[in-house]
Amino acid sequence: MQVLDFSQKAPYDFIELGNTSLKNTIESSHRLRNIDSPTNYIGNFNRLNEHEFIVNFDEKKLDMIRLVYTDEKTHIFGLDTSSIELGETSNGLLCAVRGTIVWKDKVKYNYTRYGPFIFHVTENNKQFLYNKLRQMYFGASKAAPTPDVWWMPGRIRNILERWLQGQLSQSCEDSVILWDGSLTAWTIDSPVALIDDMLQMARSRGNVVLAFSKKTKFTIFGRRIADLINNRDAPCLLDLDEIIRQQYGNYLCFFGRVYAAKLTPSQFSFRLDVDREIERETGINAVQKLISNDIVVESYPETLRLAHILSRFSASEIIGMQRLIAENFGIRTVFRPNIRQILFGPYGGGLVNNKMIL
């Protein structure tokens, strides 16, 4: 299989819309965000949207699948995205998003990193921005309700992630594609038609999509579903699909067959979704190809780990972006007094609305 060059494609609308949003910044007193411990919002979209479900089933009935290593060579592709708030302005916020595709060939890992793309999201432009991006990348014809400005970085990140997933689906052949998160569709971030299209495209080119969830709120017998596999010998899968689907199929659209996965003998296990439309055996075989062709540490594929690391923003990158905004777009940086700190001093705590404060 030829090695793909992802650098030929870029999300041009992200560049253009981001620049436009920055250039149109008027009266932009800019309150810098804290960079001591940047809170990167990464692509685990289902984390915020899933509710806790209790399923009552007999653990012994769960189907345990032993995995074996294979000599079959396959390319492994993984992707992840990240968003960060850079600061506040008088009428909105500045944020940046970035995404990375990582793949492993015979000898080394390769990556193409997209971004950072910087946006100035305001009450005035958020609707335009959001719907324009959805239109461009989801093909959505109808305007969707726009979230609060504070949720916009996550939404923009999600659109970038979907675009990258789409790129992989239509570019790769006979490969294993790793998504960060799940294959569950039900929210505005995960339109059913879009996910369906992407999976179908991937399938038609001989790819298998696997989605790893680092966190899930699904529980069975009062336990995290990933924990159900802890005392089993690795590498193995625990098929939870039937239980989960029977119980929640009415509320959620499961594009993936749900497993608990323990790929190496370690204390960690994950929820793993495998494209439902492919043969069950083909899906399991794809997981076997993954563990045979990729480095797996603590049950987590290295390809996906690198995609995460490369997407994440560091504090120095945040300062660099703040400087870029100041120099290239003339945004005046003004520090607003921190009321909480003034009132409570050291007793004010470090977190305000889940954000660290200076």
Added chain:
Amino acid sequence: MMQIYKIDANTVQVICCPPEDVNRGDYLLIEDVNSERSLIIQVINSGYVNVPGILEDILRSSSTEKLEGVDLDPLEVKSFVNIIKDAELFTCKIRGALNKGKLSNNVSWIPPRSTSRLRKLPDVDLIKLLENEPQKGLDIGTLKGGGQISININSIDGKLNIITGKKGTGKSHLSKLLLIQLVSRGGICIVFDVNGEYINLGYTKNEGKTSLYDRFIPLTPGNDFKVTPQYAGLGVFLRVMENVLGLPATSAWEFRRIWKELKKQDALTLNNLNSAIRAVSNNYIQDALLRRFESLINTKFFTDDWSVATVLEAEMDKMDKGGALIINLQNINSKFRQIVVEFLLSKLSQLLENWGLKAVFLFAEEAHLYLRETYWNDVVTRMRHLGMFTTFITNQPDSIHKSVYRQADNIFLFNFTNEHDLEIVSRAAMIDVETVNIIARQLPPHHCLMLGKVLNNFPLIVRINSLKEKTMGETRLFFSDLKIKKS
């Protein structure tokens, strides 16, 4: 752009982002535009700013070493991030202030952090501050920016200097440069040349004669440098016998008696002294005197023949337009060296006391090899007031008496890496330990940190000018092109 980060006592920390061409030793000016005052600070150390997240970046890049990839970075954020990562933090020392453009010692104020402007002080401005008058100065070297540094002759005249640094850094080179320039300006100098490095200063590297050829007078003790007992005088003879050769007091009294007796008879010769000593009735005293007297005779430094004897006054007369006596102490033993130095210092003191000599610049290489303990204080106090201005040159800072560091007016510090050596040099009153410790370690060969009055108390890193004269300071190598002479 540079900004003040912190000021603590005499130390200022400056952040420079994006990085500018500022190095250790450079001077910066902090201008408080509102009050027309400026602080003059010197960068003594530089490092990176502790940017938050830098550790994460480094760890991230180290974990991605096996990665190859492409960054589609449309806004070119990476260049901005690199600027942040490369942001520098300068640790600086306050060296002075400017009040309405005039140099001031009042550094008790602090400039405002928010509105002060920082800029690198160009060589031209710095040289102006040094009150450098090239026409009156000795051309010494250049600053990093190419500015010519000449030191005011008044900052050397009447002063005590130390040239120190580890082997091969250019100490002797500087001392030769100073010597040549002093001689060319009419100065009278004496050099204690322990390695025979100065004897060919009258020659160019191509063996031709320099314009100052006649002004350098090399003298080799025992060879073309001999003195008569009458000229040396009883005082010198006795000091040599007692201090160098360890003559006991009783024997010294006997020698004094013999000397005075012969002088009264106008018969003071080496032969007569020898005979008189042999005639001493007390065998112990006779033996003590004889052994020491024979040691003196064996040096061939003393003679009765006035035609081959050196008279310092006559040599000084030859140097009425300036000159240097190069006392070649190479290849002579330690006692002999001490005898020669004892004679010269005593004689020079006499000459200066009697105004037979206006003043003299003394260049003492590795003085601990020939200068006895009691002379250190004498050199830096009494003799200095008489007009003997010494420059000590050494690669062993601990060999110079600690009082010399306290009294030193100027220090020319070359590279040192040994902490013990640096600690000794930093005893000098004119400089803080930090500056010496950090800057001296970084100095490349032929660069020296000049401290003291020589540059108006502004420590400066100067690249020393090269010499066209033959210096002979280089070590002979086995694996070189030079061939052995067959007899």
